[in-house]
Amino acid sequence: MTSTESLIDRKQMAYIAAQAADARLNVELETEGMTLNIGPQHPATHGTLRIIARLDGEQVVWAEPSCGYMHRGYEKLTEVRTYPQVTALVNRIDWLGSFANEVPFILAAEKLMEVEAPPRAQWIRTILFELSRIANVSLFLGDLGVQMGAITPVFMAFRDREYVLNLIEGATGGRFHPNFDRIGGLKDDLPEGFIDETRAVMKKLRNFCDEIENLLFGNEIFQSRTRGIGIIPKDVALQYGLSGANSRASGIDWDLRRDQTLPMAWDKVDWKVWTHPDGDSFARCWVRLQEVRESTMIVDQLLDNIPSGPVMAKVPRIIKVPEGEAWVSTENPLGEMGYYVVSKGDLGPFRTKIRSASFNNISIVPWLLKGVYVPDIITILASLYFILGDIDR
Amino acid sequence: MSASDASTIAEIPGDTLRERIVDDLRSKIGADLVDSLVKPGNDVWVRVATSAWKSTAVALRELGFEYFCFLSAIDWMPSPYGKGEDDPTAPPPERDDTIRQGYAGGATRIQLLARLVHPVLHVGVNIKCDVPDDDPQMESWVSVFAGANWHERETYEMFGISFVGHPDLRNMYLPTEFEGHPLRKDFPLLARMVKPWPGIVDVEPLPGGGSDEEGDES
Numbered sequence: 001m002t003s004t005e006s007l008i009d010r011k012q013m014a015y016i017a018a019q020a021a022d023a024r025l026n027v028e029l030e031t032e033g034m035t036l037n038i039g040p041q042h043p044a045t046h047g048t049l050r051i052i053a054r055l056d057g058e059q060v061v062w063a064e065p066s067c068g069y070m071h072r073g074y075e076k077l078t079e080v081r082t083y084p085q086v087t088a089l090v091n092r093i094d095w096l097g098s099f100a101n102e103v104p105f106i107l108a109a110e111k112l113m114e115v116e117a118p119p120r121a122q123w124i125r126t127i128l129f130e131l132s133r134i135a136n137v138s139l140f141l142g143d144l145g146v147q148m149g150a151i152t153p154v155f156m157a158f159r160d161r162e163y164v165l166n167l168i169e170g171a172t173g174g175r176f177h178p179n180f181d182r183i184g185g186l187k188d189d190l191p192e193g194f195i196d197e198t199r200a201v202m203k204k205l206r207n208f209c210d211e212i213e214n215l216l217f218g219n220e221i222f223q224s225r226t227r228g229i230g231i232i233p234k235d236v237a238l239q240y241g242l243s244g245a246n247s248r249a250s251g252i253d254w255d256l257r258r259d260q261t262l263p264m265a266w267d268k269v270d271w272k273v274w275t276h277p278d279g280d281s282f283a284r285c286w287v288r289l290q291e292v293r294e295s296t297m298i299v300d301q302l303l304d305n306i307p308s309g310p311v312m313a314k315v316p317r318i319i320k321v322p323e324g325e326a327w328v329s330t331e332n333p334l335g336e337m338g339y340y341v342v343s344k345g346d347l348g349p350f351r352t353k354i355r356s357a358s359f360n361n362i363s364i365v366p367w368l369l370k371g372v373y374v375p376d377i378i379t380i381l382a383s384l385y386f387i388l389g390d391i392d393r
Numbered sequence: 394m395s396a397s398d399a400s401t402i403a404e405i406p407g408d409t410l411r412e413r414i415v416d417d418l419r420s421k422i423g424a425d426l427v428d429s430l431v432k433p434g435n436d437v438w439v440r441v442a443t444s445a446w447k448s449t450a451v452a453l454r455e456l457g458f459e460y461f462c463f464l465s466a467i468d469w470m471p472s473p474y475g476k477g478e479d480d481p482t483a484p485p486p487e488r489d490d491t492i493r494q495g496y497a498g499g500a501t502r503i504q505l506l507a508r509l510v511h512p513v514l515h516v517g518v519n520i521k522c523d524v525p526d527d528d529p530q531m532e533s534w535v536s537v538f539a540g541a542n543w544h545e546r547e548t549y550e551m552f553g554i555s556f557v558g559h560p561d562l563r564n565m566y567l568p569t570e571f572e573g574h575p576l577r578k579d580f581p582l583l584a585r586m587v588k589p590w591p592g593i594v595d596v597e598p599l600p601g602g603g604s605d606e607e608g609d610e611s
Contacts, residue, residue: 067565067566068564068565068566068567071566071567073575075551075576076575076576076582077582079472079476079582080476080477080478080582080585111435235459236539238459238460238461238512239459239461239538239539239540240461240538240539240540241460241461241462241463241538241540252512254512254515259515260515261434324495324496325438325495325496325519326435326436327436327508327517327519329462336462338462338463340463340465340506340508340519342467342495344471344493348476351467351468353463353465353467353506355462355463355508359543360461360463360540360543363540363542363543363544364540367539392566
């Protein structure tokens with residue numbers, strides 16, 4: 001009896017000693033912390049976002065994005081430009097869905113001038129707005145796979161996005177930076193054959209969504225890397241000002257296309273706002289997938305009944321905006337994009353506050369990355385979906 | 394389109410909803426609500442006392458304005474450089490330098506501007522607040538809205554307003570050693586100071602425009 005007892009004692013003693021030695025080693029080698037720098041130039045970041053993460057083993061204890069590698073000072077630049085010139089600047093904020101950036105600024109100027117675009121212009125604006133959403137978010141859906149090691153979806157995304165870009169180019173003359181919106185309407189009418197071509201492309205895009213859904217969303221690896229990871233509760237999402245698909249994935253039923261009155265054509269068609277109760281990375285990706293599908297449906301319905309008439313209201317050749325302040329925001333591909341325009345009755349804005357979606361969406365990153373594992377950093381960032389130009393402005 | 398019941402409330406004629414917001418806020422913060430402006434069907438502006446900046450955020454949050462949209466500032470001083478289009482060889486032109494504040498009034502050169510939105514009623518409120526000219530210090534909103542963190546950092550570097558109670562007030566975009574506050578109006582746009590603006594020389598005359606004096610701007 002005594003010999004077995006002492007054996008247990010000895011085993012326990014050895015265990016304790018080993019533990020103590022490990023602890024001592026940890027202190028000597030200082031293994032408790034390590035700083036990992038991701039970016040500014042890293043293949044897994046879109047553009048030049050740099051993230052500094054302090055790790056404990058595989059876990060992030062502190063993370064902070066470092067912005068400003070692409071700050072272009074648009075708010076200052078608008079102060080020395082005329083109203084029509086500003087659209088050329090704001091095109092470059094979210095460069096994947098450029099046309100959508102122009103719309104809220106033009107609407108804000110129109111609100112101050114109390115001008116409204118003719119119905120045909122509103123319709124075409126809405127169509128182009130949704131086309132830029134499709135061009136933007138379809139690239140997100142393709143890029144999503146790349147972040148998790150799947151190469152195929154991104155080729156499919158670039159293939160099908162090309163059709164949408166061709167449409168935008170056909171209508172506006174610019175693939176990336178249309179600069180097509182004018183105060184009081186649009187620069188030009190739609191080209192011949194645009195409607196039939198767009199219908200065909202929308203069909204292709206719906207097929208693309210099905211392909212992505214089968215290939216990616218049903219994939220076990222994709223699910224295990226996104227489900228239950230990076231959960232944002234509803235109240236936190238509101239506090240940080242998360243908007244767009246990020247907030248709808250946290251169960252907030254709020255879409256600026258539906259929930260405010262704008263001189264646009266969204267209220268003339270039948271569509272649905274998708275939400276998801278989970279708030280994790282998967283939910284954010286899923287909501288975006290549904291939104292691309294919904295957008296193709298919106299475009300299809302809008303094409304059915306474009307009103308005829310002029311595309312430009314009567315506005316003076318030299319545009320002077322009366323004194324006042326206006327706030328207009330729209331539901332852009334990335335979320336709520338708004339402009340607070342202060343006018344002093346001059347040719348250009350006195351001050352423009354540009355509220356871009358990604359700035360708020362990414363400001364949650366220090367909170368969200370606390371406690372996650374290193375490989376999840378990339379999937380969480382990918383699912384939050386940001387465009388660098390939209391953060392830095 | 395399926396508009397929820399709540400969003401139809403926002404379209405009541407005469408805009409009683411936005412007027413009710415102002416009344417509700419006044420009942421919470423009292424005389425600290427200095428001025429307000431309701432534009433029916435458009436938007437609502439309130440101006441609060443400098444000392445009540447943070448308590449306004451708390452009050453509005455209790456009223457259901459839980460969505461933090463943005464926080465920034467406005468420098469109401471007209472730029473002493475105009476649009477940076479002056480001829481450097483000529484004597485500087487006379488400019489109107491009176492400070493005129495916008496909606497809901499004001500007394501100081503720089504005002505804070507923030508926007509909070511009610512996520513159920515889908516109605517927003519613009520909050521303005523005077524920032525003392527000699528000592529630009531304001532209370533931080535970070536403990537009320539965590540999202541204000543980055544917005545306050547941006548306002549701090551761009552306008553030189555410091556926020557008391559902010560956990561990590563350092564530059565967001567600019568290098569640490571950068572001097573000046575770029576979005577203040579007395580900070581010149583250097584690109585136009587280095588190389589004079591070519592003005593009308595660069596622009597073709599408009600067809601059939603005749604002598605249009607404002608044509609050089611477009």
